[in-house]
Amino acid sequence: MNADEIANCLSEEFGDAITGKNVEAMDPWVEIAPEAIADVAQFCRDDEQLLFDYLRNQSAVDYLITDARKAKKLEIEPRLEIVYHLHSYPHGHDLVLKVLLPRWKGDVEGELPECPTVSHVWAIADWHEREIFDLMGVRFTGHPNLRRILCPEDWVGHPLRKDYEFPLEYHGIRCQ
Amino acid sequence: MSYTIEDPADVEFDVRTDELLINMGPQHPSTHGVLRLVLRTDGEVVIDAVPHIGYLHRCAEKIGENLSTIEYIPYTDRMDYLSGMNMNLGFAVAAEKLMGTEIPPKAQYLRIIIAEMNRIASHLVGMGTYGLDLGTFSPFLYAFREREKILDLFEEVCGARLTYSYITVGGAHDDLPDGWLDKCLAFLDYFEPRIEEYHTLLTRNHIFIKRTANIGVISPEMAKSYGCSGPVLRGSGVNDDLRVSRPYLPYDEFKWEVEVAPFDDAPEETVVGDCWNRYYVRMREVVQSVSLVRQAAKAYVTAEGSHRADLPRALKVPVGEVYVETECPRGAMGFHVVGQDDPKPLRCRAKSSSFCNLSVTGALAPGVLIADLSAIVGSLDIVMGEIDR
Numbered sequence: 369m370n371a372d373e374i375a376n377c378l379s380e381e382f383g384d385a386i387t388g389k390n391v392e393a394m395d396p397w398v399e400i401a402p403e404a405i406a407d408v409a410q411f412c413r414d415d416e417q418l419l420f421d422y423l424r425n426q427s428a429v430d431y432l433i434t435d436a437r438k439a440k441k442l443e444i445e446p447r448l449e450i451v452y453h454l455h456s457y458p459h460g461h462d463l464v465l466k467v468l469l470p471r472w473k474g475d476v477e478g479e480l481p482e483c484p485t486v487s488h489v490w491a492i493a494d495w496h497e498r499e500i501f502d503l504m505g506v507r508f509t510g511h512p513n514l515r516r517i518l519c520p521e522d523w524v525g526h527p528l529r530k531d532y533e534f535p536l537e538y539h540g541i542r543c544q
Numbered sequence: 545m546s547y548t549i550e551d552p553a554d555v556e557f558d559v560r561t562d563e564l565l566i567n568m569g570p571q572h573p574s575t576h577g578v579l580r581l582v583l584r585t586d587g588e589v590v591i592d593a594v595p596h597i598g599y600l601h602r603c604a605e606k607i608g609e610n611l612s613t614i615e616y617i618p619y620t621d622r623m624d625y626l627s628g629m630n631m632n633l634g635f636a637v638a639a640e641k642l643m644g645t646e647i648p649p650k651a652q653y654l655r656i657i658i659a660e661m662n663r664i665a666s667h668l669v670g671m672g673t674y675g676l677d678l679g680t681f682s683p684f685l686y687a688f689r690e691r692e693k694i695l696d697l698f699e700e701v702c703g704a705r706l707t708y709s710y711i712t713v714g715g716a717h718d719d720l721p722d723g724w725l726d727k728c729l730a731f732l733d734y735f736e737p738r739i740e741e742y743h744t745l746l747t748r749n750h751i752f753i754k755r756t757a758n759i760g761v762i763s764p765e766m767a768k769s770y771g772c773s774g775p776v777l778r779g780s781g782v783n784d785d786l787r788v789s790r791p792y793l794p795y796d797e798f799k800w801e802v803e804v805a806p807f808d809d810a811p812e813e814t815v816v817g818d819c820w821n822r823y824y825v826r827m828r829e830v831v832q833s834v835s836l837v838r839q840a841a842k843a844y845v846t847a848e849g850s851h852r853a854d855l856p857r858a859l860k861v862p863v864g865e866v867y868v869e870t871e872c873p874r875g876a877m878g879f880h881v882v883g884q885d886d887p888k889p890l891r892c893r894a895k896s897s898s899f900c901n902l903s904v905t906g907a908l909a910p911g912v913l914i915a916d917l918s919a920i921v922g923s924l925d926i927v928m929g930e931i932d933r
Contacts, residue, residue, distance in 0.1 A: 393864070394641070394642075394864065394866050395865070421769070422768045422771065423771055424876070424895070425867060425878050425880060425895040427895065429882050429891045429893075430891070431890070433884065433890075438884075451867075453878075453880075457784070490769055491766075491770045491904075491907070492769065492770050492771030492900050503605070516598075517597060518597065518598040518601040518933075519598060519601065520598070527603055528603075528605060
């Protein structure tokens with residue numbers, strides 16, 4: 369199926385949970401409401417027409433432009449985006465799912481936003497989500513083992529956030 | 545500094561009387577760098593293995609957000625440092641796709657020659673160190689003898705032996721030196737007959753087959769679910785090579801084959817998806833790479849254009865995003881680049897193939913012997929620099 373057909377197929381099944389799409393993009397994407405992502409992922413993997421059995425990549429992007437003039441010019445709303453790159457071996461088609469999250473839960477700085485896990489759908493999402501939690505600060509609800517994977521257990525903050533401040537020292541080691 | 549452990553899984557406290565907790569690594573020779581495996585064992589049998597990674601974490605993705613694309617190239621070959629050329633290529637292809645840069649034909653063939661030569665060097669290390677993991681030293685010496693010659697060739701091309709930064713956005717930063725191609729082809733003539741030596745020494749060695757056949761079997765479903773790629777995926781019988789399925793260079797002009805299990809000449813003890821098949825995919829790929837380099841060398845001589853496209857001085861990454869995977873020796877290395885109409889990208893995600901391949905270890909470990917665990921981890925052929933980035 370081409371991207372347009374896949375997007376329509378998802379819209380028929382999930383209705384309002386599909387909040388946006390762009391099938392003209394280099395990698396066509398469909399935007400999913402955060403609370404529906406686990407169901408959509410399960411459907412994408414198991415539906416006979418879709419059969420997305422391979423999660424190529426899962427990553428997060430922090431859309432926060434710190435330069436005010438530039439932010440105004442680009443008109444980018446501050447947000448976090450979780451991106452899922454899917455591939456289907458039986459059908460040979462691709463899709464990108466996107467989930468838009470607020471940068472902080474309830475706009476309270478320090479409260480991590482939440483997103484349902486897809487680690488029960490694709491096993492590799494387990495590690496990808498741990499990495500996103502570690503570096504980008506997103507709490508994946510229902511994840512079996514959500515702890516830091518690359519940074520040490522007692523690291524403070526999430527380094528890939530655009531407003532992350534580097535620590536002055538770590539266990540007596542000067543960092544700046 | 546006080547630190548309280550909130551999560552009991554952080555340190556595996558909960559051990560039964562007859563169980564033993566073994567810390568394998570991060571300085572263990574068979575963990576290929578700084579990988580730490582915490583094993584819960586009952587005698588010789590592993591009950592559980594938890595990989596701990598991050599010892600080499602340098603936050604390469606954050607660095608990428610603070611540099612222009614060309615400035616970021618030297619950081620990519622510090623990811624998978626055994627195949628720096630392929631890492632450079634992966635990021636360059638992603639950046640070019642987003643910026644809409646066309647690459648001259650000559651540069652494309654040059655890239656194939658270089659990338660395939662590096663694949664040979666990388667698979668040689670893979671073979672040599674796999675022998676070390678299983679307790680045989682001599683294949684390692686043979687592998688490094690040949691790899692040394694490839695490194696000499698690379699040194700002549702770009703001055704570096706490990707971190708090349710040779711392939712860059714728009715092509716490659718210099719053309720091949722005069723007479724280099726002849727030396728390269730002479731090396732291939734020297735090298736090709738020696739592949740049979742490795743097979744005699746290792747592939748068809750009785751002990752080697754005993755140690756690898758039917759060990760660490762990854763089913764095709766499991767390989768897909770864990771996002772495995774490269775030789776690990778093809779060793780499980782899934783026919784996917786990005787050079788064919790998502791071509792980023794003119795590989796389709798040449799005559800070659802994707803190596804995928806099962807093989808006709810496999811010993812009968814082996815099953816699809818075991819350590820032996822993963823190893824053998826690599827060895828067969830070396831032969832394909834030799835043939836690809838020869839064909840690309842022929843095409844390179846008559847190709848038009850230069851070794852690098854003319855690029856504007858201020859190279860801006862436009863608004864938009866792209867995700868490109870390239871077939872590196874260890875699997876599909878992906879770069880997810882998001883632009884913001886600035887030389888510096890907004891996001892520069894590097895999806896590592898070894899990261900995904902390693903994640904399968906925890907699922908393979910229960911029930912195997914400790915010695916087999918190093919056979920399994922070795923067969924995945926991981927490089928920690930790429931996993932931790």
